[in-house]
Amino acid sequence: MRLDPAIDAYLRHLAAERAYSDHTIAGYGADLRALAAHAEQRAADEVEHLDLELLRDWLWASTQAGLAKSTLARRAASARGLTRWLHITGALPVDPGARLKSPRRDSRLPRVLGREQMDRLLAGLAVRAADGDPAAQRDLAVVELLYASALRVSELTGLDLGDLDLERQTVRVLGKGAKERVVPVGLPALRALTTWRDDGRERVLASASESAGADAERAVFLGSRGRRLGVRAVYELVSGLLAEVPGSGPAGPHALRHTAATHLLDGGADLRAVQEMLGHASLGTTQIYTHVSAERLRQVYAQAHPRA
Secondary structure, three states: OEHHHHHHHHHHHHHHOOOOOHHHHHHHHHHHHHHHHHHHHOOOOEHHHOOHHHHHHHHHHHHHOOOOHHHHHHHHHHHHHHHHHHHHOOOOOOOHHHHOOOOOOOOOOOOOOOHHHHHHHHHHHHHHHOOOOHHHHHHHHHHHHHHHHOOOHHHHHOOEHHHEEOOOOEEEEEOHHHOEEEEEOOHHHHHHHHHHHHHHHHHHHHHOOHHHHHHHHHEOOEOOOOOEOOHHHHHHHHHHHHOOOOOOOOOOOHHHHHHHHHHHHHOOOOHHHHHHHHOOOOHHHHOHHHHHHHHHHHHHHHHHOOOO
């Protein structure tokens, strides 16, 4: 069996049986296509040619190409997933990826905004929204909700009106692996959401073309043409806002999720409660935010303590 159709079958398995998101499957697909191209260059494009030596050679070539350690680690994980599935389905007699080690990722703390920075950012959005512009009302609701409920960007853009329970101040989201959870919404976010839903959204929907379809009728957040707001549009919005905020590190919507989690822990929230809110399968994933808080404490200590 050739490698390309085997990869196609594996990606279909991830979508149908593992309920992976389109974004995750696209990432796996890109990694495994790169592996298939490498194998073809070495005349090893059959499934039975997949062995530990070929996989190590591919990662070495990726290293020489200057890829980041995080990318190499993701590529190794993609290859291990494929070979494990091929072994389980009987296409490979042994699993060569079981012994494939990932390079250690660079330890980088996520970007976190200070409380005053977050307050100024939201205050600026509120001033823009006060004029009644639908796009400004939507942008305020988007950022308020990302920060208030620590949502992933895909969870936010996937929200339907039926997912909002504004009386109970909660929102139901569908997270990774199609896992559903209910998270609280703070009062400022609740007000922004209500204004957008009852005013700005209705005006956008009224001016939209009929081609917007039933999905737009359900979606909480809409773009200027009346269709469901996309992930890229949210990235552009947040990165534009964070470009004006001092600080280094990634400037996408995930920075607001990191910020919300860190502020919760700084405020005394239990780590398990934060894990539940973020939808993390492992407590170890949530524990990075304890390191963020410790790092901020060290910075404050160094700046403020006379004997630091």
